Amino acid sequence: YNEGGGGAVIVQDSNEALTEVGASSSIDALGIVVTMIDAVAGNWLQTEIDNQESGVLAIVFNYSSHAGFFFAVDASGDLQQVGWEKYPDLMMLGWAGEYLSYTAALDERLMRPSLVIPVMADTVTKDSNTAEATVELAPFTPEQLALYSTMELYFSLGCTGVRDEDCPTWDHCITVTVDCHNRSNHGLAEPGGGPTELWRGITSFKRRSGRWLTDITPFAPLIYEGGTCDFSVKTGGGTWFVSE
Secondary structure, eight states: OOTTOSEEEEEOOTTOOOOOOSOSSTTSOOSSEEEEEOHHHHHHHHHHHHHSTTSOOOOOOOOOOOTTSSOEEOTTSOEEOOOOOSSOSHHHHHHHHHHHHHHHHHHHHHTSOOOOOOOOSSEEEETTOEEEEEEEEOOOOHHHHHHOOOOEEEEEEEOSSSSGGGSOOSOOEEEEEEEETTOSOOOOOOTTSOTTEEEEEEOOSSOSEEEEEEEOGGGTHHHHTOEEEEEEEEOOSSEEEEEO
């Protein structure tokens, strides 16, 4: 390893298995790309270097992602994508498994008896634009308030195309607000939020869908009085389809 080098190739001894190289913490890291190859590849590499008049051979470190390289089977037996495999390791697949377990549990929760109030379905929002819907709500009766002790918000986010790679990158803050015209009072704004904010989330990174079911019972007074209620959703960068 020469000072100022951009990478290092380690050649393993003959008949020895390849091992993981690199530091386990940033404190001990070299700050360069390091890889290990077997003895056969090492001999070929040395021959190529010797054949160069300059004695220098250019080596490119990269990983090419291919559609369909990984897939998963969910709890219903359907094929699912597993997201962007920026680093194709078992940890990434483990996270994909955790997400599929989450969606299976979410589907069970959505099957419970409930009073459903649709707000919007596949409404398009792009970049800084806002998805909006106006809903006429009847005031909640004392009987309803006694029957339903919990209010939850189901929110889903979809994107264009047919694959995860078609979806926007980066993670942007999602906000859902509601303003009912005849509401008698508004709460005070909190740092980073407003008095009409009902829910907040984060866009999924290179994933075709995001689905949330969140207990928002503390915010139920925002809609208890009913009337004409304006719902607004902001998603940040990219084009998304919003349902709630």
